[in-house]
Each structure stands twice: as C-alpha cells, then as structure tokens.
Amino acid sequence: MPTPYTSTKVESVQRTVDVAIVEDNKRYVNELSLLLSNSPNIKINGCYTSGSEAVEQIRKKKPDVVLIDIGLPDISGVEVIKQISNNGCSTEFLVLTVYDDDKHLFEALQAGAVGYIVKGTTSPEEIEAAIFDVIDGGAPMSRDIAKRVIETFRVNSSSQPKTKFDDLTKRELQILEYISHGYNTRKVAEELYISYETVRTHLKNIYQKLHVHTLVEAILLFKSR
Amino acid sequence: MPTPYTSTKVESVQRTVDVAIVEDNKRYVNELSLLLSNSPNIKINGCYTSGSEAVEQIRKKKPDVVLIDIGLPDISGVEVIKQISNNGCSTEFLVLTVYDDDKHLFEALQAGAVGYIVKGTTSPEEIEAAIFDVIDGGAPMSRDIAKRVIETFRVNSSSQPKTKFDDLTKRELQILEYISHGYNTRKVAEELYISYETVRTHLKNIYQKLHVHTLVEAILLFKSR
DNA sequence: ATTTGAATTCCACATTTGGGGTATTTTACG
DNA sequence: CGTAAAATACCCCAAATGTGGAATTCAAAT
Structure with missing residues (x-):
C-alpha cells in the first residue's frame, strides 16, 4: 500500500x-x-x-x-x-x-x-x-x-531553558506589551490608569531583570522571546 | 485509490x-x-x-x-x-x-x-x-x-504593495539595521564612522518617511517589514 | 552646465529616557 | 496575623532623544 x-x-x-x-x-x-x-x-x-x-x-x-x-x-x-x-x-x-x-x-x-x-x-x-x-x-x-x-510551529514548549522573562511580573510584561505596540511611557501610563512615574519604575526594574539599558533593547528581546 | x-x-x-x-x-x-x-x-x-x-x-x-x-x-x-x-x-x-x-x-x-x-x-x-x-x-x-x-512560509512575494521602506535610502536602512540590533545613536555613529549629529539627521528623515516619532516605533515597523 | 538627491555636519531647545533614590499601599501566602 | 513580593508614586539629575533649522560636499541625472 x-x-x-x-x-x-x-x-x-x-x-x-x-x-x-x-x-x-x-x-x-x-x-x-x-x-x-x-x-x-x-x-x-x-x-x-x-x-x-x-x-x-x-x-x-x-x-x-x-x-x-x-x-x-x-x-x-x-x-x-x-x-x-x-x-x-x-x-x-x-x-x-x-x-x-x-x-x-x-x-x-x-x-x-x-x-x-x-x-x-x-x-x-x-x-x-x-x-x-x-x-x-x-x-x-x-x-x-x-x-x-x-x-517549526511548535513553540519550544517542553520545559524551556528558563527565559529571563519568567522573572518578570504580570505588570512588567503588560508594560512591555504596550511598549512593543509603539506606545511611549506616557501613553502606557494613560492606558493602564497609573502614574507616569510608576511606569518608569516598572521599566527600570525590567531593565535590571533583562540586563539591558534602553527601551529598544528591551523590545528587541521581548519580540524575539 | x-x-x-x-x-x-x-x-x-x-x-x-x-x-x-x-x-x-x-x-x-x-x-x-x-x-x-x-x-x-x-x-x-x-x-x-x-x-x-x-x-x-x-x-x-x-x-x-x-x-x-x-x-x-x-x-x-x-x-x-x-x-x-x-x-x-x-x-x-x-x-x-x-x-x-x-x-x-x-x-x-x-x-x-x-x-x-x-x-x-x-x-x-x-x-x-x-x-x-x-x-x-x-x-x-x-x-x-x-x-x-x-x-505561511511564503513571503508576501508577488509584487508587494510598495512598502514605505522603498523610500528609504541605503544609509537610512543601514542605520535602522544597526538600531534594530540594539545600538544607540552614538554607537551607530561610531560604527559607521560618521558624526553623532549625522545619525540624528538620518533618524529625523527616517521618522518623516515612516510617519513615526520614536525609535521604538521605527524599529517595530522595520522588524515587521 | 545646472539641478537634484543623498550624505554629511552643526546648532539650539524641549521632551523623554535612564538611573539613583525613598516611601506607601495592595496582594498573596504561610 | 505577619511578612514578602508586587504595584504604586514621587524627586532629582544626567544623558539621550525628538524636532526645528541651516549649510556643505559630491555624484548622478537632466
């Protein structure tokens, strides 16, 4: 057959x-x-x-x-x-x-x-x-x-090698999500109904966790995660 | 059969x-x-x-x-x-x-x-x-x-609807390339042996052509081009 | 020969980011 | 209930970015 x-x-x-x-x-x-x-x-x-x-x-x-x-x-x-x-x-x-x-x-x-x-x-x-x-x-x-x-469609599912993004909190990921859609810090704050300074604090923490120093670097990492 | x-x-x-x-x-x-x-x-x-x-x-x-x-x-x-x-x-x-x-x-x-x-x-x-x-x-x-x-593997090959990126000059694309690898403006200038201000000028022109106002937006467009 | 486009450089000014704090309130969990 | 983590907020300062304008050089096209 x-x-x-x-x-x-x-x-x-x-x-x-x-x-x-x-x-x-x-x-x-x-x-x-x-x-x-x-x-x-x-x-x-x-x-x-x-x-x-x-x-x-x-x-x-x-x-x-x-x-x-x-x-x-x-x-x-x-x-x-x-x-x-x-x-x-x-x-x-x-x-x-x-x-x-x-x-x-x-x-x-x-x-x-x-x-x-x-x-x-x-x-x-x-x-x-x-x-x-x-x-x-x-x-x-x-x-x-x-x-x-x-x-190729299968996301590297079975026990990934633990990405840096696992350390990020919900809020932090959420902020990255907005940023990666082109929102600037102020817009993100508006969108989430929190203060501009708070968003900045989150970003600072994100940078520490991801070992980067700029928005662009963070987005590039996030996008290729 | x-x-x-x-x-x-x-x-x-x-x-x-x-x-x-x-x-x-x-x-x-x-x-x-x-x-x-x-x-x-x-x-x-x-x-x-x-x-x-x-x-x-x-x-x-x-x-x-x-x-x-x-x-x-x-x-x-x-x-x-x-x-x-x-x-x-x-x-x-x-x-x-x-x-x-x-x-x-x-x-x-x-x-x-x-x-x-x-x-x-x-x-x-x-x-x-x-x-x-x-x-x-x-x-x-x-x-x-x-x-x-x-x-899904097929890149949108057959006569694309003419992307905004066609308007960009070689140099402009080159700069986007560097930026999209995480380089900041100063690093790009160093890398290309041109002045910091020149890179900034190129970026200004890029923003105009792409109708964006920030690096992140430009990169996001560039990456999904 | 003149015009045009691309690339280059610089100045100035306002805004946004990056990085350093500190502090209060929520939320989650044992 | 107490505590730790998360989320919130604000201040300051230096650096980078966004935006306006202006000017020079050079090669290619008309």
Whole structure:
C-alpha cells in the first residue's frame, strides 16, 4: 500500500496537466519524463537543465506544475521560483531535491514552492500523485518533510531553558506589551490608569531583570522571546 | 485509490498502537473507536469527553497517539495538548476537528500537535492511516491544511504593495539595521564612522518617511517589514 | 552646465529616557 | 496575623532623544 503524500481524491483531476522539469541530471530527467509521459493526464511541457533557461521558457510556456531541483549549475532553483512566482502567474512549483536539510527546505517554501519532495525516498508513482495533488490544491511533501514543517510551529514548549522573562511580573510584561505596540511611557501610563512615574519604575526594574539599558533593547528581546 | 495524507510505508509499523480519543460528541466517539478497534494493530486506550478528564487520564495512561477534538466543553483541546506535551512525554497529538480555519490550526500546531485533520473531509480509513503515520514519524494533515501550512512560509512575494521602506535610502536602512540590533545613536555613529549629529539627521528623515516619532516605533515597523 | 538627491555636519531647545533614590499601599501566602 | 513580593508614586539629575533649522560636499541625472 504505497500511500503518496498529502493527497486525496487524486482521481478528481480530469484535464491534462502541463508539467515542466528543471533538473541538471539528464539521466534523471529522461527517466522521469518518460515515466510521466505514460500517465494519460500529464503532458511534458518542457525540460530545462539550467536555471536561466528555465526562467525564460517557463515564463513563456506557463506550465501548470514545475518539478524543480534546487542544485542547478547557474542560478539556484530557489531563485528560479522567486523570479517566476513574483510575476503573479499560476504556475506551481514542486521541489524535487536531494537536499534533506531545513535550510534548503525553508528557503524553497519562502520562495513560493507548494511542495517539497526528497529524491530517493520517493517513487516515480508518488511523484505523479504529487503532481495531481498540487493541481488539486494540495501541498505534497515527503513524510519527514511534513514533520519538520509542522515542528517549526511548535513553540519550544517542553520545559524551556528558563527565559529571563519568567522573572518578570504580570505588570512588567503588560508594560512591555504596550511598549512593543509603539506606545511611549506616557501613553502606557494613560492606558493602564497609573502614574507616569510608576511606569518608569516598572521599566527600570525590567531593565535590571533583562540586563539591558534602553527601551529598544528591551523590545528587541521581548519580540524575539 | 484513496490516498491518505502525508504517509508512506505504513506497513512498517508492527507493534500495537495505544490510541486515546478526546471528543465530546459521543456518537462520533463510538463510531470511531469501533472502527479503529477493528484494526489489528490499534488498541483503544481510553475515550474522554472533557478536557480535564483527558489531561488527568492521558498523563496516567500515556497512550502513543491521542485523537483530539478542539471544541471541548470545559478546557479547549489546545490547552490539553499544551498541558500534556509540556511534560516531555512521548504522546503525540493528532487534532481531529471541524475547525477549518487558520486560527485554530496554528494554535494547535503551536501547542504541539503533530497532525491536523478536518472531520468530514476524511474517511475513517484515512484516520487509521494517519495514526500509523504519526507513529512512523510523520505529520498527517488534511490536504488543504497542508497547503495552508506551506503558505505561511511564503513571503508576501508577488509584487508587494510598495512598502514605505522603498523610500528609504541605503544609509537610512543601514542605520535602522544597526538600531534594530540594539545600538544607540552614538554607537551607530561610531560604527559607521560618521558624526553623532549625522545619525540624528538620518533618524529625523527616517521618522518623516515612516510617519513615526520614536525609535521604538521605527524599529517595530522595520522588524515587521 | 545646472539641478537634484543623498550624505554629511552643526546648532539650539524641549521632551523623554535612564538611573539613583525613598516611601506607601495592595496582594498573596504561610 | 505577619511578612514578602508586587504595584504604586514621587524627586532629582544626567544623558539621550525628538524636532526645528541651516549649510556643505559630491555624484548622478537632466
């Protein structure tokens, strides 16, 4: 039971999908394009072995889905994605790569990739399913990729290394909250119905606890907490 | 060809998986637990209809996977996840909910859920597959959920609405950069080998362009640019 | 060749911050 | 009930910031 990626209802796609491949390994391109051509609903729209060529041609031919490698000879795949998806076209990018690390993963996602599949851990049939998934509005990912993506949302919950902010009192945190929304000391005082001098006292105590000397430093810490 | 979520190699799981269900709709619980019991490798470890009961029992019985609803009568499912996963235990949470909105999704992920499945769009078989996927280190998500998760990584790339920061000169941006690292005006001047007054002039111009009146406001804008 | 924008420097003045106190009232907890 | 922590408030002084104006240099564009 090979279960490919984040997909359901693959059979709902009826029209032909134009697929482009960007990949410098020609053997791999041949193999993949041959396999995908066999699928009745996929049409290979173009294969490119360099980034610049890809940018140019994809802009022109507007395929539905682009399978793209990150490690290209000239400009990186990430750059290709950025340049093309900036143009507001509807082409979707599915990254197909050997880079199984967070750096490349998140760069690609930020650039605008909708899916990220690690070569090797993935059969050609699964790639085919992933393409349909993209068309169908999905976001196909290799299994461990999905896990890592999910994990970036997890706040460092399980017993944090005890931040300096734990020492701050409710009131102190509250004041930082206001300050970090652009309120100055006087405004905070008004907002909390306490005296200006009291806010200043709290700020002094905050500085001591956070080991900083200015509002800006405190806010920067607070924001990155 | 029902293809369930972000999973591969489901058959690799051999041991029995202890599953708990937290869900206030009793009909749904019955249906689901019956169905899951049929699976040879799943053992229902407990069913709870309230958050507080769930926290208590799950802490004690430590199931492998918890299927959890978000909308519970007392404390929310998100809170349950937070409380339990803070204890550094190995129980994984798979959210099973009707809330198909970003707010609940990201709250759950931040709390520590590894998967998020929307009821209704998902068959019981797929839920079963998702459980194995979790055990196998995966992160099962409904298809459109995966898409939304991916999209949060996408920087607002396609032709931004022209930010105020476009008006800033190189030098001005450079100064903001330093300030946003905690440097005060004097330090910036030292660092850039220019006069203190010059930095102040630049700051004045920055304030005008950004329509702010304090360093903190400027930094906050800059940081969220 | 002239204009323009960017970067630079300086002055002056009012306000806000940063840092040092001290002191009273609330609140929380054993 | 007593005590400690938190929250409140005020004073002072030095330093930094916010705001106004003015002037010079330099490179790039018209």
